[in-house]
Amino acid sequence: MDFKSLNLALAFLIELVMLWAxxxxxxxxxxxxxxKWGLGLGLPVLVAVFWGVFMSPRAVYPLPDGLYLVLQVMLFGGAAVALMLSGKMTLGIVYAVLVVLNLTLALLWKQ
Structure with a gap:
């Protein structure tokens, strides 16, 4: 497995952690x-539906690149903040660093 494939796998993992966060x-x-149940289950479902419709590789309504990047940063950044506000400060910081690394490599490798 090469590094580009690993970066795609990391992207998928980051998306899953976003929903969990x-x-x-x-x-x-x-x-x-x-x-608690409404927010704990409802918010990830809403984000997953939004991601699937507008931001997934097979999105029904794909977004322009600029808007896509802004929303990607907002959602992943929001997930990092959600982790921190949930008492998972170290995990939130590690997640944010992995997101920056992943997005940087994806941009460089045109993924």
Whole structure:
């Protein structure tokens, strides 16, 4: 396996962690059981649907490159912040570093 393939695998892992981070945050900040479950499950589902429709490689409505990059940074950055706000500071920082590395390599390798 070459480094470009590893970077694509890392991109997929980063996307999965993004969904998990939003779910963790939702369970963390919800004020009652219904709110915890609603945010903990609902937010990742909404993000996954948005990603699938607009940002996945097979998106139904692909976005222009500039808008895609802005939303990608917002979603991944939001996931890093969600981890930190959920008490996972070190994990949030490591995640943010991996996102920057992955996006930089993807840009350089035109992935």
């Amino acid at each position: 939003f779910g963790l945050w939702g369970f963390h900040v919800g004020s009652g059981p219904l709110m």
